[in-house]
Amino acid sequence: MAREAYQAPRGTRDLLPEDLVLIRHLERTAFRLARSARYSEIRSPLMEETRLFSRSLGETSDVVEKEMFTVPGRGESTSSYTFRPEGTAGAARAYVQGGFPSRAPLQKWFYVGPMFRYERPQKGRERQFSQFGVEAFGSQDPRLDAEVVDLAMRFFEALGFGAELEVRVNTMGDAADRDRWREALREFFAPSLAERCPDCRARFERNVFRLLDCKVDRCQGLNLGAPTLAGLLAPESAGHHAAFLSAMRALGRQPVEDPKIVRGLDYYTRTIFEIHYPPLGARSALCGGGRYDGLVEEVGGPATPAVGFAIGFTATELALAELGLPPAGQLADLRLDLGAAVYCVAIGDGEREAALALAGELRRAGVAGVELDFRAKSPKAQFKEAGKLGARLVVVVGPEELAAGEVVVRDMQSRSEDRLPREGLVAAVRERLGS
Ligand code: HAM
Numbered sequence: 001m002a003r004e005a006y007q008a009p010r011g012t013r014d015l016l017p018e019d020l021v022l023i024r025h026l027e028r029t030a031f032r033l034a035r036s037a038r039y040s041e042i043r044s045p046l047m048e049e050t051r052l053f054s055r056s057l058g059e060t061s062d063v064v065e066k067e068m069f070t071v072p073g074r075g076e077s078t079s080s081y082t083f084r085p086e087g088t089a090g091a092a093r094a095y096v097q098g099g100f101p102s103r104a105p106l107q108k109w110f111y112v113g114p115m116f117r118y119e120r121p122q123k124g125r126e127r128q129f130s131q132f133g134v135e136a137f138g139s140q141d142p143r144l145d146a147e148v149v150d151l152a153m154r155f156f157e158a159l160g161f162g163a164e165l166e167v168r169v170n171t172m173g174d175a176a177d178r179d180r181w182r183e184a185l186r187e188f189f190a191p192s193l194a195e196r197c198p199d200c201r202a203r204f205e206r207n208v209f210r211l212l213d214c215k216v217d218r219c220q221g222l223n224l225g226a227p228t229l230a231g232l233l234a235p236e237s238a239g240h241h242a243a244f245l246s247a248m249r250a251l252g253r254q255p256v257e258d259p260k261i262v263r264g265l266d267y268y269t270r271t272i273f274e275i276h277y278p279p280l281g282a283r284s285a286l287c288g289g290g291r292y293d294g295l296v297e298e299v300g301g302p303a304t305p306a307v308g309f310a311i312g313f314t315a316t317e318l319a320l321a322e323l324g325l326p327p328a329g330q331l332a333d334l335r336l337d338l339g340a341a342v343y344c345v346a347i348g349d350g351e352r353e354a355a356l357a358l359a360g361e362l363r364r365a366g367v368a369g370v371e372l373d374f375r376a377k378s379p380k381a382q383f384k385e386a387g388k389l390g391a392r393l394v395v396v397v398g399p400e401e402l403a404a405g406e407v408v409v410r411d412m413q414s415r416s417e418d419r420l421p422r423e424g425l426v427a428a429v430r431e432r433l434g435s
Contacts, residue, residue: 011119011127021334023130025326026313027112029158030132034110037151039134042109044090046116047071050082056089056295058266060206067117069127083116088267088292088308089299091135096301105138105304124283124315133289135308137296142240145271145291145307146247152275152287152309153253159316160325161277168258169248169273171241173229175294182208184227192222209262215282228259240270267292271307277319286319287311336390341369342429343386347379347398354397358407358425362395365426367433387412393432395425 008014015023034041054064069083084090091109100107112132119125134151136144149167156165172178185208189196193204196211196219203210212223233241248255255273263272272290280286289309296304320326342362346355355372362370371389373382379396386394396408407425410417411432420428 009127011121011125013126013128017338021331021338022317022320022326023313024334025331026132026159026316029155030110030112030311033151033155033158034134036154037108037147039108039110039136039151042091042094042111043113044084044087044094044111046114047081047083048090048093050080052089052093052299053082053085056092056267056298057086058207060203060210061265063117063264067119069116069118085117086115086265087111087113087131087133087310088135088265088295091133091308092137092292092295092299092301092306095135095137095304096296096299100137101296101302101304106136107138108134108136110134122283124280124312124318126314130313131310132313133308133310135306137304137306140240140293140305142243142271143247145244146251146253148289148307148309149248149255149273150251150253152289152311155311156275156286156316159320160323160327160330161319162323164277164279166276166278167253167255167273168261168276169245169255169271170258170261171229171233171237171244171270172262172268172272172290173233173237174269177229177233177237180232181227181229184232185209185211188226189222196222207266210264212260213262213264230259237270244271263288263290267295267298269293273309275311277315279322280315280319283315285312286315337369339369339390340371340386341391341433342367342371342393342395343382343389343391344370344372345379345382345386345394345396346373347396349376350399351397351402354402355395358395358397358422362426362429365430367426367429367435393429395429 050068050070053068057064063085067085071081073079073081095107110133113130114128115131116128118127121127132155134148136148153167173181189204189208189211193201197214197216200211200214200219211219212226214220245255261272261274268290270291270293274285275287276284277286278284287309291305291307293305296306344355344359346352359370359372373385377385383394392412394410394412396410401407405422406419407422408417408419409428409432
Protein backbone atom coordinates (compact mmCIF):
# COMPACT_ATOMS: atom_id res chain seq x y z
CA MET A 1 0.00 0.00 0.00
CA ALA A 2 1.30 3.46 -0.84
CA ARG A 3 2.48 5.45 2.15
CA GLU A 4 0.52 8.55 3.09
CA ALA A 5 1.86 11.68 1.39
CA TYR A 6 2.70 14.76 3.41
CA GLN A 7 1.86 18.35 2.62
CA ALA A 8 3.52 21.57 3.75
CA PRO A 9 1.44 23.14 6.54
CA ARG A 10 -1.57 25.16 5.32
CA GLY A 11 -0.58 28.68 4.37
CA THR A 12 3.10 27.82 3.88
CA ARG A 13 4.95 26.93 0.72
CA ASP A 14 8.23 25.43 -0.37
CA LEU A 15 10.58 27.82 -2.06
CA LEU A 16 12.28 25.59 -4.57
CA PRO A 17 15.33 26.52 -6.65
CA GLU A 18 13.25 28.07 -9.47
CA ASP A 19 11.16 30.11 -6.99
CA LEU A 20 14.27 31.37 -5.28
CA VAL A 21 15.47 33.12 -8.41
CA LEU A 22 12.89 35.86 -7.86
CA ILE A 23 13.13 35.78 -4.06
CA ARG A 24 16.88 36.22 -4.18
CA HIS A 25 16.41 39.13 -6.54
CA LEU A 26 14.01 40.74 -4.05
CA GLU A 27 16.52 40.12 -1.29
CA ARG A 28 19.46 41.61 -3.11
CA THR A 29 17.38 44.62 -4.15
CA ALA A 30 16.48 45.07 -0.47
CA PHE A 31 20.14 44.84 0.58
CA ARG A 32 21.26 47.28 -2.10
CA LEU A 33 18.65 49.89 -1.24
CA ALA A 34 19.11 49.52 2.51
CA ARG A 35 22.82 50.01 1.99
CA SER A 36 22.20 53.10 -0.16
CA ALA A 37 20.81 54.88 2.91
CA ARG A 38 23.23 53.18 5.36
CA TYR A 39 20.84 50.80 7.06
CA SER A 40 22.65 47.78 8.56
CA GLU A 41 21.31 44.27 8.73
CA ILE A 42 20.08 42.69 11.96
CA ARG A 43 18.84 39.17 12.57
CA SER A 44 16.71 38.73 15.65
CA PRO A 45 15.29 35.37 16.78
CA LEU A 46 12.31 33.97 14.91
CA MET A 47 10.52 33.72 18.24
CA GLU A 48 10.15 36.03 21.19
CA GLU A 49 8.36 35.91 24.50
CA THR A 50 4.63 36.15 23.78
CA ARG A 51 4.19 39.11 26.12
CA LEU A 52 6.57 41.21 23.99
CA PHE A 53 4.02 41.07 21.17
CA SER A 54 0.89 41.48 23.27
CA ARG A 55 2.52 44.48 24.92
CA SER A 56 3.76 46.20 21.79
CA LEU A 57 1.25 45.31 19.05
CA GLY A 58 -1.71 45.75 21.40
CA GLU A 59 -3.94 43.22 23.17
CA THR A 60 -6.85 44.14 20.88
CA SER A 61 -4.98 43.99 17.58
CA ASP A 62 -6.05 41.19 15.21
CA VAL A 63 -2.52 39.88 15.22
CA VAL A 64 -2.44 39.37 18.98
CA GLU A 65 -6.08 38.31 19.36
CA LYS A 66 -6.24 35.75 16.59
CA GLU A 67 -3.05 35.30 14.62
CA MET A 68 -0.21 34.26 16.88
CA PHE A 69 1.59 30.93 16.60
CA THR A 70 2.36 30.34 20.25
CA VAL A 71 4.38 27.57 21.88
CA PRO A 72 3.86 26.95 25.59
CA GLY A 73 6.88 27.47 27.83
CA ARG A 74 8.31 24.45 29.61
CA GLY A 75 11.11 23.52 31.96
CA GLU A 76 13.14 26.50 33.03
CA SER A 77 10.63 28.98 31.69
CA THR A 78 6.94 29.44 32.31
CA SER A 79 6.54 32.16 29.70
CA SER A 80 5.27 31.09 26.32
CA TYR A 81 6.99 31.91 23.04
CA THR A 82 5.47 33.17 19.83
CA PHE A 83 6.84 32.92 16.30
CA ARG A 84 7.29 36.54 15.34
CA PRO A 85 4.28 37.93 13.46
CA GLU A 86 6.32 41.02 12.53
CA GLY A 87 9.80 42.43 13.08
CA THR A 88 9.38 45.77 14.82
CA ALA A 89 8.79 44.49 18.36
CA GLY A 90 11.84 42.21 18.22
CA ALA A 91 14.00 45.03 16.81
CA ALA A 92 12.91 47.36 19.64
CA ARG A 93 13.63 44.63 22.18
CA ALA A 94 17.08 44.06 20.66
CA TYR A 95 17.76 47.81 20.64
CA VAL A 96 17.08 48.03 24.38
CA GLN A 97 18.80 44.75 25.26
CA GLY A 98 21.88 45.76 23.25
CA GLY A 99 22.26 48.94 25.32
CA PHE A 100 21.94 51.23 22.30
CA PRO A 101 19.80 53.92 23.98
CA SER A 102 22.81 55.12 25.98
CA ARG A 103 25.79 54.14 23.83
CA ALA A 104 24.64 54.81 20.26
CA PRO A 105 21.00 55.89 20.15
CA LEU A 106 20.79 56.56 16.43
CA GLN A 107 20.54 53.15 14.77
CA LYS A 108 19.30 52.41 11.26
CA TRP A 109 18.58 48.70 10.87
CA PHE A 110 17.01 46.42 8.31
CA TYR A 111 15.98 42.78 8.12
CA VAL A 112 14.72 40.32 5.57
CA GLY A 113 13.11 37.15 6.85
CA PRO A 114 10.08 35.04 7.61
CA MET A 115 7.15 36.15 9.76
CA PHE A 116 4.26 33.99 10.97
CA ARG A 117 0.58 34.83 11.32
CA TYR A 118 -2.25 32.41 11.83
CA GLU A 119 -4.44 33.93 9.13
CA ARG A 120 -6.95 32.36 6.79
CA PRO A 121 -4.77 31.61 3.77
CA GLN A 122 -5.91 33.35 0.60
CA LYS A 123 -4.41 35.17 -2.33
CA GLY A 124 -1.61 37.31 -0.94
CA ARG A 125 -2.06 36.05 2.63
CA GLU A 126 0.06 33.26 4.01
CA ARG A 127 0.83 31.87 7.44
CA GLN A 128 4.54 32.10 6.79
CA PHE A 129 5.62 35.03 4.66
CA SER A 130 8.72 37.17 4.21
CA GLN A 131 9.16 40.81 4.95
CA PHE A 132 11.86 43.33 4.16
CA GLY A 133 11.71 45.82 7.01
CA VAL A 134 13.69 48.82 8.20
CA GLU A 135 13.65 50.36 11.67
CA ALA A 136 15.38 53.68 12.42
CA PHE A 137 15.75 54.49 16.13
CA GLY A 138 16.78 57.65 17.93
CA SER A 139 15.49 60.62 15.91
CA GLN A 140 12.26 62.61 15.87
CA ASP A 141 13.19 64.39 12.66
CA PRO A 142 10.27 64.24 10.19
CA ARG A 143 12.86 64.10 7.40
CA LEU A 144 13.71 60.62 8.68
CA ASP A 145 10.07 59.58 8.15
CA ALA A 146 10.44 60.81 4.58
CA GLU A 147 13.73 58.93 4.12
CA VAL A 148 12.02 55.73 5.25
CA VAL A 149 9.01 56.16 2.94
CA ASP A 150 11.29 57.07 0.05
CA LEU A 151 13.39 53.96 0.64
CA ALA A 152 10.30 51.74 0.45
CA MET A 153 9.20 53.43 -2.77
CA ARG A 154 12.64 53.06 -4.29
CA PHE A 155 12.53 49.32 -3.57
CA PHE A 156 9.45 48.97 -5.77
CA GLU A 157 10.80 51.33 -8.41
CA ALA A 158 14.02 49.31 -8.62
CA LEU A 159 11.85 46.26 -9.36
CA GLY A 160 10.22 48.09 -12.24
CA PHE A 161 6.93 49.29 -10.70
CA GLY A 162 5.63 52.38 -12.42
CA ALA A 163 3.08 55.11 -11.96
CA GLU A 164 0.31 52.93 -10.50
CA LEU A 165 2.21 52.59 -7.25
CA GLU A 166 0.65 54.76 -4.58
CA VAL A 167 1.93 55.93 -1.22
CA ARG A 168 -0.89 56.82 1.17
CA VAL A 169 -0.06 58.74 4.32
CA ASN A 170 -1.83 59.79 7.47
CA THR A 171 -0.98 60.85 10.99
CA MET A 172 -1.98 59.11 14.22
CA GLY A 173 -0.90 62.05 16.39
CA ASP A 174 0.65 61.40 19.79
CA ALA A 175 -0.93 59.81 22.86
CA ALA A 176 -2.81 62.94 23.99
CA ASP A 177 -4.11 63.61 20.47
CA ARG A 178 -5.30 60.02 20.33
CA ASP A 179 -7.15 60.34 23.66
CA ARG A 180 -9.08 63.33 22.32
CA TRP A 181 -9.80 61.54 19.05
CA ARG A 182 -10.93 58.35 20.81
CA GLU A 183 -13.50 60.33 22.79
CA ALA A 184 -14.74 62.17 19.71
CA LEU A 185 -15.11 58.90 17.78
CA ARG A 186 -16.99 57.22 20.62
CA GLU A 187 -19.43 60.09 20.70
CA PHE A 188 -19.87 59.94 16.94
CA PHE A 189 -20.30 56.16 16.65
CA ALA A 190 -22.41 55.49 19.76
CA PRO A 191 -25.80 56.43 18.24
CA SER A 192 -25.41 54.13 15.19
CA LEU A 193 -23.60 51.27 16.91
CA ALA A 194 -26.59 48.91 16.77
CA GLU A 195 -26.57 49.11 12.96
CA ARG A 196 -22.94 48.05 12.63
CA CYS A 197 -21.38 44.58 12.15
CA PRO A 198 -20.56 42.37 15.18
CA ASP A 199 -16.81 43.06 14.78
CA CYS A 200 -17.39 46.80 15.03
CA ARG A 201 -19.65 46.40 18.06
CA ALA A 202 -16.98 44.31 19.79
CA ARG A 203 -14.26 46.82 18.93
CA PHE A 204 -16.17 49.91 19.99
CA GLU A 205 -15.06 49.61 23.62
CA ARG A 206 -11.68 48.03 23.11
CA ASN A 207 -10.31 49.87 20.07
CA VAL A 208 -12.69 52.32 18.49
CA PHE A 209 -10.17 53.34 15.77
CA ARG A 210 -10.63 49.98 14.11
CA LEU A 211 -14.20 50.92 13.17
CA LEU A 212 -12.71 53.32 10.66
CA ASP A 213 -11.12 50.59 8.55
CA CYS A 214 -14.00 48.09 8.75
CA LYS A 215 -14.39 46.50 5.32
CA VAL A 216 -18.18 45.98 5.54
CA ASP A 217 -19.96 48.33 3.09
CA ARG A 218 -22.73 49.23 5.49
CA CYS A 219 -20.23 50.16 8.23
CA GLN A 220 -18.19 52.21 5.77
CA GLY A 221 -21.34 54.15 4.97
CA LEU A 222 -21.85 54.85 8.66
CA ASN A 223 -18.27 56.15 8.85
CA LEU A 224 -19.05 59.11 6.59
CA GLY A 225 -18.49 62.34 8.46
CA ALA A 226 -16.60 60.69 11.34
CA PRO A 227 -14.31 63.14 13.14
CA THR A 228 -10.77 63.09 11.81
CA LEU A 229 -7.68 63.42 13.89
CA ALA A 230 -6.52 66.35 11.78
CA GLY A 231 -8.87 68.74 13.55
CA LEU A 232 -7.76 67.58 16.99
CA LEU A 233 -3.99 67.51 16.56
CA ALA A 234 -1.80 69.42 19.00
CA PRO A 235 0.45 71.97 17.26
CA GLU A 236 3.59 69.76 17.64
CA SER A 237 1.97 66.80 15.88
CA ALA A 238 0.45 69.00 13.19
CA GLY A 239 3.87 70.60 12.69
CA HIS A 240 5.51 67.19 12.40
CA HIS A 241 3.04 66.11 9.75
CA ALA A 242 3.47 69.30 7.73
CA ALA A 243 7.27 68.97 7.90
CA PHE A 244 7.01 65.33 6.82
CA LEU A 245 4.90 66.25 3.79
CA SER A 246 7.33 69.01 2.90
CA ALA A 247 10.28 66.58 3.20
CA MET A 248 8.45 64.16 0.92
CA ARG A 249 8.06 66.87 -1.68
CA ALA A 250 11.76 67.70 -1.36
CA LEU A 251 12.41 64.08 -2.37
CA GLY A 252 10.10 64.48 -5.35
CA ARG A 253 7.27 62.43 -3.84
CA GLN A 254 3.57 63.21 -3.98
CA PRO A 255 1.95 61.15 -1.24
CA VAL A 256 -1.83 60.77 -1.16
CA GLU A 257 -3.28 61.90 2.17
CA ASP A 258 -5.70 59.20 3.28
CA PRO A 259 -7.42 59.64 6.66
CA LYS A 260 -8.83 56.09 6.36
CA ILE A 261 -5.43 54.58 7.06
CA VAL A 262 -5.26 53.61 10.73
CA ARG A 263 -2.98 50.54 10.63
CA GLY A 264 -3.76 47.37 12.57
CA LEU A 265 -0.97 47.59 15.15
CA ASP A 266 -1.15 49.75 18.26
CA TYR A 267 2.35 51.13 18.47
CA TYR A 268 2.06 53.86 15.85
CA THR A 269 2.32 57.58 16.61
CA ARG A 270 2.30 60.49 14.17
CA THR A 271 3.32 59.44 10.63
CA ILE A 272 1.75 56.28 9.22
CA PHE A 273 1.80 55.14 5.63
CA GLU A 274 1.00 52.32 3.26
CA ILE A 275 2.17 51.61 -0.25
CA HIS A 276 -0.52 50.17 -2.47
CA TYR A 277 -0.70 48.68 -5.88
CA PRO A 278 -4.43 49.33 -6.58
CA PRO A 279 -4.94 46.65 -9.26
CA LEU A 280 -4.49 44.03 -6.49
CA GLY A 281 -7.78 45.23 -4.94
CA ALA A 282 -8.58 44.84 -1.26
CA ARG A 283 -5.28 43.11 -0.61
CA SER A 284 -3.27 45.74 -2.40
CA ALA A 285 -1.01 46.75 0.51
CA LEU A 286 2.56 45.96 -0.43
CA CYS A 287 4.07 47.82 2.49
CA GLY A 288 3.05 49.38 5.77
CA GLY A 289 4.88 51.44 8.30
CA GLY A 290 5.18 54.57 10.32
CA ARG A 291 6.52 56.21 13.43
CA TYR A 292 6.33 54.51 16.81
CA ASP A 293 7.76 56.95 19.34
CA GLY A 294 6.38 55.10 22.39
CA LEU A 295 7.44 51.52 21.63
CA VAL A 296 11.00 51.48 22.97
CA GLU A 297 9.74 52.78 26.31
CA GLU A 298 6.89 50.25 26.22
CA VAL A 299 9.43 47.41 26.00
CA GLY A 300 11.52 48.69 28.88
CA GLY A 301 13.89 51.29 27.42
CA PRO A 302 14.03 55.07 27.76
CA ALA A 303 11.67 57.17 25.64
CA THR A 304 13.13 56.89 22.13
CA PRO A 305 11.56 57.98 18.86
CA ALA A 306 11.61 55.53 15.94
CA VAL A 307 10.17 54.97 12.48
CA GLY A 308 10.12 52.05 10.05
CA PHE A 309 8.30 49.96 7.48
CA ALA A 310 7.82 46.39 6.35
CA ILE A 311 7.35 45.28 2.77
CA GLY A 312 5.56 41.97 2.21
CA PHE A 313 7.20 39.76 -0.38
CA THR A 314 4.00 37.78 -1.08
CA ALA A 315 2.00 40.75 -2.32
CA THR A 316 5.08 42.06 -4.12
CA GLU A 317 5.47 38.76 -5.99
CA LEU A 318 1.79 38.81 -7.02
CA ALA A 319 2.03 42.37 -8.27
CA LEU A 320 5.24 41.64 -10.17
CA ALA A 321 3.63 38.64 -11.87
CA GLU A 322 0.70 40.79 -12.93
CA LEU A 323 3.02 43.41 -14.36
CA GLY A 324 5.25 40.88 -16.13
CA LEU A 325 8.20 42.05 -14.05
CA PRO A 326 11.09 42.01 -13.48
CA PRO A 327 12.52 41.95 -17.00
CA ALA A 328 14.27 38.62 -17.66
CA GLY A 329 17.63 40.37 -17.95
CA GLN A 330 17.53 41.32 -14.26
CA LEU A 331 17.29 37.67 -13.26
CA ALA A 332 19.70 36.27 -15.85
CA ASP A 333 22.66 35.86 -13.50
CA LEU A 334 20.53 34.17 -10.82
CA ARG A 335 19.03 31.83 -13.38
CA LEU A 336 22.52 31.04 -14.63
CA ASP A 337 23.38 29.95 -11.09
CA LEU A 338 20.86 27.12 -11.43
CA GLY A 339 22.78 25.67 -14.38
CA ALA A 340 26.34 24.39 -14.80
CA ALA A 341 29.37 26.27 -16.11
CA VAL A 342 31.60 23.20 -16.60
CA TYR A 343 30.50 19.60 -17.09
CA CYS A 344 32.99 16.74 -16.68
CA VAL A 345 32.20 13.86 -19.04
CA ALA A 346 33.52 10.33 -18.50
CA ILE A 347 33.65 8.28 -21.71
CA GLY A 348 33.52 4.89 -20.01
CA ASP A 349 32.99 3.47 -16.55
CA GLY A 350 36.79 3.31 -16.14
CA GLU A 351 36.98 7.12 -16.21
CA ARG A 352 34.12 7.95 -13.85
CA GLU A 353 36.42 8.34 -10.88
CA ALA A 354 38.79 10.47 -12.94
CA ALA A 355 35.86 12.73 -13.92
CA LEU A 356 35.04 13.15 -10.23
CA ALA A 357 38.69 13.98 -9.48
CA LEU A 358 38.75 16.60 -12.28
CA ALA A 359 35.56 18.17 -10.97
CA GLY A 360 37.07 18.21 -7.47
CA GLU A 361 40.19 19.95 -8.73
CA LEU A 362 38.19 22.64 -10.54
CA ARG A 363 35.93 23.21 -7.54
CA ARG A 364 38.89 23.50 -5.18
CA ALA A 365 40.40 26.06 -7.55
CA GLY A 366 37.25 28.16 -7.10
CA VAL A 367 35.46 27.46 -10.39
CA ALA A 368 31.69 27.71 -9.80
CA GLY A 369 29.01 25.43 -11.22
CA VAL A 370 31.08 22.30 -11.88
CA GLU A 371 28.94 19.24 -12.52
CA LEU A 372 29.27 15.60 -13.62
CA ASP A 373 27.04 12.60 -14.12
CA PHE A 374 25.93 10.38 -11.23
CA ARG A 375 23.37 8.28 -13.05
CA ALA A 376 25.48 6.04 -15.30
CA LYS A 377 24.64 8.01 -18.45
CA SER A 378 26.29 7.29 -21.78
CA PRO A 379 28.79 9.88 -23.08
CA LYS A 380 26.17 11.12 -25.55
CA ALA A 381 23.62 11.56 -22.77
CA GLN A 382 26.22 13.35 -20.65
CA PHE A 383 26.84 15.84 -23.47
CA LYS A 384 23.13 16.33 -23.80
CA GLU A 385 22.80 16.97 -20.09
CA ALA A 386 25.70 19.46 -20.24
CA GLY A 387 23.82 21.32 -22.99
CA LYS A 388 20.60 21.28 -21.01
CA LEU A 389 22.34 22.76 -17.98
CA GLY A 390 23.83 25.51 -20.14
CA ALA A 391 27.45 24.44 -19.53
CA ARG A 392 29.93 26.65 -21.35
CA LEU A 393 32.69 24.06 -21.23
CA VAL A 394 32.81 20.29 -21.21
CA VAL A 395 35.89 18.53 -19.91
CA VAL A 396 36.17 15.03 -21.38
CA VAL A 397 38.22 12.14 -20.08
CA GLY A 398 38.34 8.82 -21.94
CA PRO A 399 40.70 5.83 -21.69
CA GLU A 400 43.30 7.43 -24.00
CA GLU A 401 43.35 10.73 -22.16
CA LEU A 402 43.54 8.93 -18.85
CA ALA A 403 46.51 6.86 -20.00
CA ALA A 404 48.29 9.92 -21.44
CA GLY A 405 47.58 12.20 -18.45
CA GLU A 406 45.56 14.52 -20.65
CA VAL A 407 42.05 15.94 -20.91
CA VAL A 408 39.93 17.40 -23.68
CA VAL A 409 38.22 20.75 -23.17
CA ARG A 410 35.32 21.49 -25.48
CA ASP A 411 33.80 24.93 -25.83
CA MET A 412 30.06 24.31 -26.16
CA GLN A 413 29.44 27.48 -28.12
CA SER A 414 32.22 27.39 -30.69
CA ARG A 415 32.35 23.55 -30.63
CA SER A 416 36.17 23.83 -30.68
CA GLU A 417 38.14 21.24 -28.76
CA ASP A 418 41.62 21.30 -27.24
CA ARG A 419 43.56 18.40 -25.87
CA LEU A 420 45.86 19.47 -23.07
CA PRO A 421 47.90 18.08 -20.20
CA ARG A 422 45.87 17.53 -17.11
CA GLU A 423 48.09 19.91 -15.06
CA GLY A 424 47.03 22.75 -17.32
CA LEU A 425 43.28 22.14 -16.84
CA VAL A 426 42.54 24.72 -14.16
CA ALA A 427 44.33 27.51 -16.01
CA ALA A 428 42.70 26.56 -19.32
CA VAL A 429 39.20 26.48 -17.81
CA ARG A 430 39.71 29.78 -16.03
CA GLU A 431 40.96 31.41 -19.20
CA ARG A 432 38.01 30.15 -21.25
CA LEU A 433 35.47 31.21 -18.62
CA GLY A 434 37.19 34.57 -18.31
CA SER A 435 37.36 34.19 -14.54
P1 HAM B 1 2.00 45.12 8.54
O1 HAM B 1 1.18 46.13 7.80
O2 HAM B 1 1.31 44.24 9.52
O3 HAM B 1 3.15 45.95 9.27
O4 HAM B 1 2.75 44.21 7.50
C1 HAM B 1 3.51 44.78 6.46
C2 HAM B 1 3.27 44.04 5.16
O5 HAM B 1 3.50 42.65 5.36
C3 HAM B 1 1.85 44.11 4.64
O6 HAM B 1 1.65 45.28 3.88
C4 HAM B 1 1.76 42.87 3.77
O7 HAM B 1 2.31 43.12 2.48
C5 HAM B 1 2.68 41.90 4.48
N1 HAM B 1 1.89 40.90 5.24
C6 HAM B 1 1.30 41.04 6.44
N2 HAM B 1 0.64 39.92 6.77
C7 HAM B 1 0.83 39.03 5.77
C8 HAM B 1 0.42 37.68 5.50
N3 HAM B 1 -0.31 36.99 6.37
N4 HAM B 1 0.80 37.11 4.34
C9 HAM B 1 1.56 37.77 3.45
N5 HAM B 1 1.98 39.05 3.63
C10 HAM B 1 1.63 39.67 4.78
C11 HAM B 1 4.15 45.39 10.02
O8 HAM B 1 4.42 44.22 10.03
C12 HAM B 1 4.98 46.40 10.77
N6 HAM B 1 6.00 45.67 11.56
C13 HAM B 1 5.62 47.39 9.81
C14 HAM B 1 6.50 48.37 10.50
C15 HAM B 1 7.84 48.34 10.62
N7 HAM B 1 6.09 49.46 11.12
C16 HAM B 1 7.13 50.11 11.63
N8 HAM B 1 8.22 49.41 11.35
